[in-house]
Amino acid sequence: MTRIYYLLMSFPLLVAVTAHATPQQVVTRYNNYKAICNGMGYENVRCKDPIAFQSSLTKTLQNLKNQETVIFDKVSLNEGSAYDNISGIFTAPLDGIFSFTWTILTTAGKYFVTEIVLNGQKVALNQTDGRGHDGYPMSTSHANIKMKKGDKVWIRTNGTSGQHAHGGWCYFSGAKL
Incomplete structure (x- = not known):
């Protein structure tokens, strides 16, 4: 003070x-x-252009293979152009901590398990399981990841658990903190 x-x-x-x-x-x-x-410990803070993206899945995915990348192909926001909707990969344009969220919706009797990975290494999981349930189960996961410039993050299936993801209701977003 x-x-x-x-x-x-x-x-x-x-x-x-x-x-x-x-x-x-x-x-x-x-x-x-x-x-x-x-x-006194105060740093020179400069305003920078934001790095943020918001993407969604436009088609239903079924029976994906082990560790197959989930490509969220519709991009509604891509400030900094760090998310590639062709590969499904976010590439850090600079060092920092990035916040990611992804949501998966499946259908009754189906499931879809995903993981967020940093340079191919699992960071966190998301399990959406509709087995034994009616309706359309949905789950959201979140991860804050410290990245270096050029590091890559993406969503992929966990094992062979990419049974069913409902298009139009699955999202992947991220932003630099």
């Missing part, structure tokens, strides 16, 4: 003394102020 107080109190002083200063003096004072902020 003390750091914030000193930071807030020093800013008006910086502005007040620059009213009659030369451009070089203003730059010097700004650099000093910036050095103080950095020394």
Whole structure:
């Protein structure tokens, strides 16, 4: 709290003394102020273009093979162009933590088990199981994944459990935190 107080109190002083200063003096004072902020642990935060995508499955998938990629082919949002709706793969355009969510809907008597993978390694599972149920069971899973630039994330079937995913009701989305 003390750091914030000193930071807030020093800013008006910086502005007040620059009213009659030369451009070089203003730059010097700004650099000093910036050095103080950095020394106190505040980082220079720049606004960046967002990285986010939203995709959905347009057709019903049935009897997928072991670890087959689920391609969410309809893209409604792709800020940063990091999601490829042909391969179904999201490629990190820069280092960071990314948040992913995927939803699968199946039908009564069927099931569909998926996993999110980072560079081919399983991170989390999603099981939608309609066996013994009426209607259309749906499940959603979420994963926050630390990625390096060029790392790849996608959704694939877990084992041979890609029996039935209902098109039009399955989604995959992600965004950089």
